[in-house]
Amino acid sequence: MDVNIELFLPEIIVTIFAFAIMAADLLMASGERKSLARIGIIGSLIAVIIIAINSEIRGITLFGFFVQDSVAVFFKVLFLLTGMLILYMAQEYEEKIKQFKGEFYMLILFAVLAMMFLASSNDFISLYVSLEFLAVTLYILACYTKEESASVEAGLKYLVTGALASGFLLYGITYLYGATGSTEFSQIANVINGKDVSGFLAIGLMLVVIGLTFKIASIPFHVWAPDIYQGAPTPITAFLAAGSKAAGFVILMRVMFTALGSIRPHWVFFISVISALTLLFGNLAAMPQKNIKRMLAYASIGSAGYLLMGIAAASQLGSGAIMFYLFTYLFAIAGVFLAIVIFYNSEGSDGIDAYTGLSRRSPILAATLFIGLLSLAGVPPLGGFIAKLYLIAAVVKEGLLWLAVVGVLMAIAAMYYFLLVIKRIYLWQPKIDTPIKVSLINKALLYGINTSTLVLGIYPGPFTEWVMRIANVLFLK
Amino acid sequence: MEKLFFLIFAVIAIVSAIGVVSLRNPVHSAISLMVCFLQVAALFILLRSPFLAAVQVFIYVGAVVVLFLFAVMVLDLGKERFGGYLHHQRPIALVVVIGFVFVMGFTILHGSLDAPLGNYTEEALVKNTEIMGKLLFTKYVFPFEVVSFLLLIALIGAIVLAMKEKR
Numbered sequence: 139m140d141v142n143i144e145l146f147l148p149e150i151i152v153t154i155f156a157f158a159i160m161a162a163d164l165l166m167a168s169g170e171r172k173s174l175a176r177i178g179i180i181g182s183l184i185a186v187i188i189i190a191i192n193s194e195i196r197g198i199t200l201f202g203f204f205v206q207d208s209v210a211v212f213f214k215v216l217f218l219l220t221g222m223l224i225l226y227m228a229q230e231y232e233e234k235i236k237q238f239k240g241e242f243y244m245l246i247l248f249a250v251l252a253m254m255f256l257a258s259s260n261d262f263i264s265l266y267v268s269l270e271f272l273a274v275t276l277y278i279l280a281c282y283t284k285e286e287s288a289s290v291e292a293g294l295k296y297l298v299t300g301a302l303a304s305g306f307l308l309y310g311i312t313y314l315y316g317a318t319g320s321t322e323f324s325q326i327a328n329v330i331n332g333k334d335v336s337g338f339l340a341i342g343l344m345l346v347v348i349g350l351t352f353k354i355a356s357i358p359f360h361v362w363a364p365d366i367y368q369g370a371p372t373p374i375t376a377f378l379a380a381g382s383k384a385a386g387f388v389i390l391m392r393v394m395f396t397a398l399g400s401i402r403p404h405w406v407f408f409i410s411v412i413s414a415l416t417l418l419f420g421n422l423a424a425m426p427q428k429n430i431k432r433m434l435a436y437a438s439i440g441s442a443g444y445l446l447m448g449i450a451a452a453s454q455l456g457s458g459a460i461m462f463y464l465f466t467y468l469f470a471i472a473g474v475f476l477a478i479v480i481f482y483n484s485e486g487s488d489g490i491d492a493y494t495g496l497s498r499r500s501p502i503l504a505a506t507l508f509i510g511l512l513s514l515a516g517v518p519p520l521g522g523f524i525a526k527l528y529l530i531a532a533v534v535k536e537g538l539l540w541l542a543v544v545g546v547l548m549a550i551a552a553m554y555y556f557l558l559v560i561k562r563i564y565l566w567q568p569k570i571d572t573p574i575k576v577s578l579i580n581k582a583l584l585y586g587i588n589t590s591t592l593v594l595g596i597y598p599g600p601f602t603e604w605v606m607r608i609a610n611v612l613f614l615k
Numbered sequence: 616m617e618k619l620f621f622l623i624f625a626v627i628a629i630v631s632a633i634g635v636v637s638l639r640n641p642v643h644s645a646i647s648l649m650v651c652f653l654q655v656a657a658l659f660i661l662l663r664s665p666f667l668a669a670v671q672v673f674i675y676v677g678a679v680v681v682l683f684l685f686a687v688m689v690l691d692l693g694k695e696r697f698g699g700y701l702h703h704q705r706p707i708a709l710v711v712v713i714g715f716v717f718v719m720g721f722t723i724l725h726g727s728l729d730a731p732l733g734n735y736t737e738e739a740l741v742k743n744t745e746i747m748g749k750l751l752f753t754k755y756v757f758p759f760e761v762v763s764f765l766l767l768i769a770l771i772g773a774i775v776l777a778m779k780e781k782r
Contacts, residue, residue, distance in 0.1 A: 160771075200757040241775045248768055255761055267758045271765040278772035319730030329730070337722035 142199040144192060145206040148185040148214060149254050155181025156247040163240030174243045175229035181247065182218040182225070189215060198260060202322055205260035208608040212461060213257035213388045216468065220381040221250035223472045226583070227373040231479050235371060236285050246377065249275040253385040262311045262321040265389055269307070269353070272385060273300050276378065280370040292369030299362040300352060307349025313342030314397075323397035331400045343398055343405055347412070350393070353386030355435075356416040356442035367435030372482060375431055376475035379438045384464045387445055391457055394449055395612045402452050406538075409450040414544045417443030421551040430478060431488050433555065434471075437514055440552060441467060444529050447545055451532035458609035459528035462602055466513060466521030466594050473587040474510035476580070477503045484574045490559055495568025502576055502584055504563050509588045511556040513595070516549045521594030528602070621661055628654035645683040652676050663735050666743045 143150070158181070159174050166174070189211055198205045224246055232238055252272035259265040277300065281293020315321055317338040318329040330339065352359035355378075367375045398405065420440030427433035441463075448460035478488065481503060485492055497504035513522035526549055534542045576584070594601060631654065634647035652675040659668035739746060751759050 201754045203755075203757040237779065239775055239778075241771060245768070245772070245775075248764070251764070252761075263755070263758045264761065267761040267765065271761055271768065274765055274769050274772065278768070278776065281776065284776060315730075316728055317730060336728075337726035338728060341719065341722045341726075 140199060140201050142197060144195050145197055145199045146204060146258070147192065148188050148218075149251060149258075151185045151188060152181055152218075152247060152251045152254065155184075156244050156251060159240070159244040159247060163244070166240070168238075171238070171240045171243075172229045172232065174240050175225045178225045178243050178247045179222045182222045182250065186215055186218050189218075203261045203264040204258050206258060208611045209388065209391070209461075210257045212605070212608050213384060214254045216384055216464060217250050217253040217257065217381060220377065220384070220468055220472075221246060223468075223476075224373050224377045224381070227376060227472075227476055227479055228371075230476070230483065230580070231371060231373050234483065235283050242279070242282060245275050245279050246373075249279065249377065249381070253381055256385045257388045259389065259392065260323055262314070262323075265393075266304075266308060266311060269389070270304060272382070273304065276374075276382060279374045279377070280366055282374070283371050286369070288369035289371065290369075292366040295362050296366045299359060303349050303352030303359050305349075306345050307352075310342045310345025310347075310349055313338050313345065315342075317342055323392060326397040327400060330398070335401050335404050339401070340404065343401075344408065346393060347390075347405070347408070350386060350390055351412065351442075354383050354390065354442045354445065355386075355439050356446060357412055357419060357439075360416065360419065360439045360442075363439055364432050364435040367438070368429055368432045368488075372431065372475060372479050372488075375434075376471055379434065379475075380464075380468045380471040383438065383442065383445070384468070387449075387460055387464065390449055391460065391612060395452060395457065399452065399613075406450055406452065406536075409446060410533075410538055410541050413443050413446035413450055414541055415443075416440070416446060417544050417548045419443075421548040421555075425551070425555045427555075428490055429488050430490050430493065430559070433490070433559070434474065434514075437552065437556075440548060441514070443548070444526060444545060447529045447533045447538075447541060450538060450541065451529075451536045453532060453536060454606060454609045454613055455528065455535060456532035457612055458602065458606040459525065459532050461605040461608060462528060462598070463522075463525035465601070465605070466525045466591065469587050469590045469594070470510045470513040470520075470522060473506045473584060473591065474514070476584060476587070477506040477510070480576055480580060481574065490562065493559065494562050494566045495571070496563040496574075498568050498571055500574040500576060502581055503574060506584045506588055507563060508560055509591050511559060512553075513591045515552040515556040517553060519592070519595040521591045521598070524595055524598045524602070617661060621658070624654045624657045624661070628658070641687045642684065645680055645687060648683070649676055649680040652680065663740055664743065665740070666747050 155177060159177050162174060162177060163171070193211065196207055225243060228242060228246060232242075235242070249272055252268055252275060255268035256265065256272060259268055277293055277297045280296045281290050283289040284293075311321070314326065317336055318326045320326050320329060348358060351357065352362075355363040367378065370378065394402075394405070394409075417440055420436050420438070420443055424433050424436030424440065427436060445460050445463055448456040448463070450456070451459075481493070481496075481500075482488060493507075496507070509520060513520035516522045516526040526545070530542045530545050533539075533545070628651050631647045631650040635644050635651060638644045638647055652671060656668045656671040656676070659665075659671060
């Protein structure tokens with residue numbers, strides 16, 4: 139048997155803890171459920187520690203379906219970090235969900251597990267089943283507040299578009315299998331290397347990319363994002379933005395670079411056009427939004443456009459930039475959404491109007507939104523700026539100047555609509571000026587997240603070097 | 616001969632699939648779906664996969680469609696009334712679908728498949744189920760386990776979403 143347990147030990151730990159939450163939920167009174175989130179956070183932490191200890195162990199196992207390389211390890215750490223932050227956010231949000239059930243935490247941990255499987259997928263079959271696994275957990279999580287019609291609508295829309303997108307993906311995979319006779323990425327790369335691109339390969343590639351755009355929320359499967367971001371419980375919105383998008387990009391990187399890298403000249407235009415359209419749509423449609431979660435949904439469509447620039451570049455610089463962007467994006471999203479959750483718990487509203495004069499009511503929340511939103515917009519000296527800079531540099535280096543121009547223009551557009559919110563928070567007078575209470579742990583966490591965003595912007599050297607070294611793995615032959 | 620049968624099954628499958636989405640009575644839709652699934656099972660036979668064909672009949676025709684019919688019966692659904700929710704999507708959808716069919720048809724007619732085809736030995740046909748079972752628990756064990764996670768989550772999710780907690 140080709141089974142090397144050392145390689146997938148972190149996954150086993152996460153599985154065990156997910157089942158532990160399920161069992162503990164039965165034994166606990168409904169008031170004590172917050173400790174379930176703690177079990178999940180501890181489990182994720184142990185998994186991260188195991189990854190750190192075993193950082194030298196690399197290889198392919200489970201009959202070529204599971205790969206543990208630097209890219210997989212990077213994304214697994216990213217997903218576990220996301221999972222911890224989302225679990226924390228979820229237990230802050232718990233009271234707002236009527237008829238709350240403890241399975242919420244278990245499902246979040248299972249979604250993290252699915253993302254870890256995706257990061258390690260080395261074959262279209264394991265990619266597809268892991269993707270479906272992730273999708274099913276997210277469908278359930280998106281409509282968890284089932285008393286609210288917006289949440290049910292979110293879940294249903296997510297399910298229907300998701301099913302359609304995975305139909306596209308599966309259809310594309312069959313074409314690629316037909317054209318190459320294999321589903322394993324490296325074998326596909328071997329077969330197509332140096333051959334003419336047949337129509338079957340082109341159609342398969344196109345359909346697979348279209349199917350995967352659902353996960354990253356870019357054109358043509360972007361329509362679901364605004365409704366679902368607005369309707370889903372806020373921690374899940376953050377999870378979709380930070381986790382699901384990163385999962386989409388790790389598989390796009392594997393499919394486009396490892397399997398189909400040798401025919402890049404044939405797909406670079408296709409990806410660039412998707413990227414440019416997504417940038418234009420996401421950033422321009424974000425401008426008139428009245429609800430902060432909805433605005434962040436459009437902004438996250440815009441982010442998918444930026445990240446696709448890295449795919450179009452298909453270089454070490456580009457994929458390193460994608461990883462760095464996702465890393466900074468996680469901190470910006472975590473900070474902003476934690477602030478939104480705390481604000482919602484106190485005020486019961488997500489409307490941008492409600493944020494008027496927030497700086498006078500809670501300086502820490504205002505500062506978090508300030509740093510987080512400006513990092514998303516890409517303002518120096520924050521992490522988001524460096525990430526966008528690297529992505530634009532990567533496409534310029536590959537000669538896609540027009541795409542870089544679109545990227546720069548849309549960064550300015552993003553600054554405009556985020557600054558509108560910030561103006562409202564800092565310059566306008568609040569209608570009510572009772573201070574918003576922020577607990578000590580929340581404060582500490584918000585300070586930590588803001589510092590990370592600042593550090594990534596001011597002193598990015600070690601991090602960028604690290605991700606560039608990791609990105610090198612994708613292009614070794 | 617095989618091509619003739621393929622065409623018969625494929626055409627019936629497509630016609631009944633169109634029936635599923637265009638018939639207004641849910642019972643007719645479900646029966647149309649059953650016809651479609653049976654044709655797909657027949658196509659699996661043509662592809663020398665008796666196991667998949669049997670599973671298709673057992674699970675889809677035997678369980679899923681019967682469950683649909685039960686749900687329709689219990690819930691007493693009338694004719695569907697979704698028509699009112701479709702605004703101006705029809706012409707756009709038509710253009711996209713025709714374009715898609717055109718592109719697919721063009722590639723299929725002009726493309727060539729040079730990948731090696733699977734070799735069907737007599738053994739693979741006779742011991743189909745046995746070979747499938749062995750492969751699922753050896754080579755394909757990882758996807759198989761992931762699917763079992765998926766099914767578990769789907770089960771839990773269905774209960775969580777349907778259950779009302781007593782206070």
